[in-house]
Amino acid sequence: MAELVSLRETYGKTLVELGKENRDIVVLDADLAKSTMTKFFAAEFPKRFFDCGIAEQNMVGIAAGLAASGKLPFASTFAVFLPGRCFDQVRMSIAQSGLNVKLVVTHGGISVGEDGISHQAIEDLALIGSLPGFTVIVPADAIETAQAVRLAAASRGPFYIRLGRPKLPLIHGRDYHFQLGKAVTMRQGEDITIIAIGAMVAAAISAANSLKGQGIDCRVLNMSTLKPLDEAAIINAATETGAIVTAEEHLEHGGLGSEVAKVVARGCPVPMELVAIKDTYAQSGKPAELMERYGLTAKDIEEAVHSVVKKKNSS
Amino acid sequence: MPAVDNITVGVFPPLSVKDMEIKARKLRRHIISMIGKAGSGHPGGSLSAVEIVTVLYFRLLRHKPRDPNWPNRDRFILSKGHAAPLLYATLAECGYFPIDELLTLRQLDSHLQGHTDRQLTPGVEMSAGALGQGLSFAIGTALAGRLNAQDYRTYVLLGDGECDEGQIWEAAMAAAHFKLDNLVAIVDNNGLQIDGWNREVMTLEPLADKWQAFGWKVSEVNGHDLNQLITAFSEAKLNKGQPTVIIAHTIKGKGVSFMENNVDFHGKAPDATQLRVALKELAE
Numbered sequence: 001m002a003e004l005v006s007l008r009e010t011y012g013k014t015l016v017e018l019g020k021e022n023r024d025i026v027v028l029d030a031d032l033a034k035s036t037m038t039k040f041f042a043a044e045f046p047k048r049f050f051d052c053g054i055a056e057q058n059m060v061g062i063a064a065g066l067a068a069s070g071k072l073p074f075a076s077t078f079a080v081f082l083p084g085r086c087f088d089q090v091r092m093s094i095a096q097s098g099l100n101v102k103l104v105v106t107h108g109g110i111s112v113g114e115d116g117i118s119h120q121a122i123e124d125l126a127l128i129g130s131l132p133g134f135t136v137i138v139p140a141d142a143i144e145t146a147q148a149v150r151l152a153a154a155s156r157g158p159f160y161i162r163l164g165r166p167k168l169p170l171i172h173g174r175d176y177h178f179q180l181g182k183a184v185t186m187r188q189g190e191d192i193t194i195i196a197i198g199a200m201v202a203a204a205i206s207a208a209n210s211l212k213g214q215g216i217d218c219r220v221l222n223m224s225t226l227k228p229l230d231e232a233a234i235i236n237a238a239t240e241t242g243a244i245v246t247a248e249e250h251l252e253h254g255g256l257g258s259e260v261a262k263v264v265a266r267g268c269p270v271p272m273e274l275v276a277i278k279d280t281y282a283q284s285g286k287p288a289e290l291m292e293r294y295g296l297t298a299k300d301i302e303e304a305v306h307s308v309v310k311k312k313n314s315s
Numbered sequence: 316m317p318a319v320d321n322i323t324v325g326v327f328p329p330l331s332v333k334d335m336e337i338k339a340r341k342l343r344r345h346i347i348s349m350i351g352k353a354g355s356g357h358p359g360g361s362l363s364a365v366e367i368v369t370v371l372y373f374r375l376l377r378h379k380p381r382d383p384n385w386p387n388r389d390r391f392i393l394s395k396g397h398a399a400p401l402l403y404a405t406l407a408e409c410g411y412f413p414i415d416e417l418l419t420l421r422q423l424d425s426h427l428q429g430h431t432d433r434q435l436t437p438g439v440e441m442s443a444g445a446l447g448q449g450l451s452f453a454i455g456t457a458l459a460g461r462l463n464a465q466d467y468r469t470y471v472l473l474g475d476g477e478c479d480e481g482q483i484w485e486a487a488m489a490a491a492h493f494k495l496d497n498l499v500a501i502v503d504n505n506g507l508q509i510d511g512w513n514r515e516v517m518t519l520e521p522l523a524d525k526w527q528a529f530g531w532k533v534s535e536v537n538g539h540d541l542n543q544l545i546t547a548f549s550e551a552k553l554n555k556g557q558p559t560v561i562i563a564h565t566i567k568g569k570g571v572s573f574m575e576n577n578v579d580f581h582g583k584a585p586d587a588t589q590l591r592v593a594l595k596e597l598a599e
């Protein structure tokens with residue numbers, strides 16, 4: 001198994017590097033700096049770090065005002081509180097304002113674990129993805145996280161970067177080059193394409209490995225930029241492999257799967273299956289137990305692949 | 316340097332109180348005409364804040380209408396975005412855009428949207444309309460000024476009903492915590508919101524005590540008295556280590572007899588007859 005590395009810690013350390021390179025970078029948090037790992041930046045640049053207390057809506061507004069005055073704000077808290085708690089603030093003060101604010105959230109998805117459903121963000125991508133002008137990125141490992149954060153800093157406009165709580169295996173090489181809005185082909189294949197984001201990319205790769213032994217040749221795409229979506233890669237996948245499975249740690253509603261389905265339906269209808277949380281809340285438990293209970297494992301992806309391949313072959 | 320720059324763009328010298336009175340009347344005529352033409356909009360809360368905004372734009376603010384994004388400008392943030400007609404009229408009178416454009420308010424493809432849009436209108440700092448967000452935004456601009464060692468000041472206008480919003484108090488706490496003495500909030504305390512008087516809808520009083528308890532310097536003025544406003548703003552400049560709030564006691568709909576203290580004109584345009592009567596009352 002590949003080395004496990006924390007995406008949050010990578011985020012925190014990348015912020016420190018960026019802080020040294022760009023004096024306009026400021027960081028805001030809402031009493032979770034120890035969890036989001038903005039604490040590293042706070043220690044290094046106390047004057048450019050603002051703990052807003054447990055007041056996320058205010059934090060978003062302050063970030064907007066800072067951006068409107070030429071600063072480059074990164075604001076962080078848990079994915080449940082941002083965008084959820086602050087949707088109207090993100091909508092008007094950032095999205096409608098076209099401001100250069102970077103929201104980097106942690107603890108996305110159910111792999112948060114024992115804290116339970118109040119802390120498990122499974123709707124955040126639907127919320128944030130609905131806002132015109134936002135760029136949405138869900139990195140799949142620490143290497144991609146560092147590059148996505150750097151790219152957000154170097155680009156104008158509102159960004160949302162969603163990280164999870166657990167460490168994830170490194171699935172990209174050190175020579176990896178993250179490109180905004182471009183799906184990454186993790187593995188070539190001809191029978192079906194698995195399109196995944198975040199923690200589900202590693203699961204997709206292991207499912208593909210297992211399926212290979214069963215005679216099914218899977219293409220695997222890491223769709224780390226959820227918005228703007230790489231429609232060309234999706235259409236190519238549908239055209240060339242004739243079947244698609246998506247995998248995400250999010251509700252089926254409004255996440256990766258539904259966005260991909262839209263593109264597929266419009267551009268090249270093929271059998272498709274969504275591996276996602278099915279219109280339910282989860283519960284407390286160990287992350288791995290929850291991923292299993294709510295259908296987000298490599299095994300679930302394999303089953304979905306079998307089901308669409310069957311449809312493909314019978315059509 | 317700032318004073319010279321302002322002279323070159325025709326804003327200075329600051330208007331005398333007498334001239335500001337004339338200007339305020341003119342702004343009221345603009346507001347009524349714009350809303351009358353548009354057939355919708357919010358006269359009440361635009362009219363109540365006319366003197367507050369007049370003193371700022373025609374006397375105190377350091378700004379360059381021909382260079383709306385000048386980094387050293389003082390910021391005026393309209394948190395109660397439904398008073399957009401007042402801000403638009405003021406910006407036009409300052410020369411940010413032609414006065415003719417005022418009558419395009421709320422029309423398709425106009426840059427004068429129903430509520431303020433910072434991406435469309437020169438001089439508008441903040442996109443507003445959803446109440447409760449402006450004070451937070453103002454903290455951001457004030458913090459940026461401090462970080463950049465710029466000496467501009469930030470002014471933010473809040474509605475009294477708007478102070479029902481929890482975010483206002485999150486921000487009130489934070490502004491005092493960050494010791495933002497370059498920030499001034501003004502509450503347009505006209506006593507009315509949409510469903511009625513503040514005291515009937517949601518008790519705000521004791522409003523001054525609340526701000527004080529949150530760590531702000533509080534001053535209370537008659538919000539239609541230009542001299543009192545000038546004094547309060549000048550005193551705020553001298554207050555160090557904490558933000559200042561000016562609670563401006565005002566009359567909603569001020570200047571048009573049948574709109575004064577009349578909650579019905581919070582968000583309703585005058586009809587043709589009312590428009591005529593109002594403009595007559597506000598005539599030069």
Ligand SMILES: Cc1ncc(C[n+]2csc(CCOP(=O)(O)OP(=O)(O)O)c2C)c(N)n1
Nearest residue numbers: 360444445446474475476477503507508509
């Ligand atoms: C978050 C939010 N809730 C509700 C409204 C609808 N609304 C527009 S104006 C208003 C009343 C505002 O009262 P106040 O702040 O006292 O403004 P003023 O009296 O100065 O017009 C309301 C409830 C809104 N714009 N934003």
Ligand SMILES: [Mg+2]
Nearest residue numbers: 475476507508
């Ligand atoms: Mg009011």
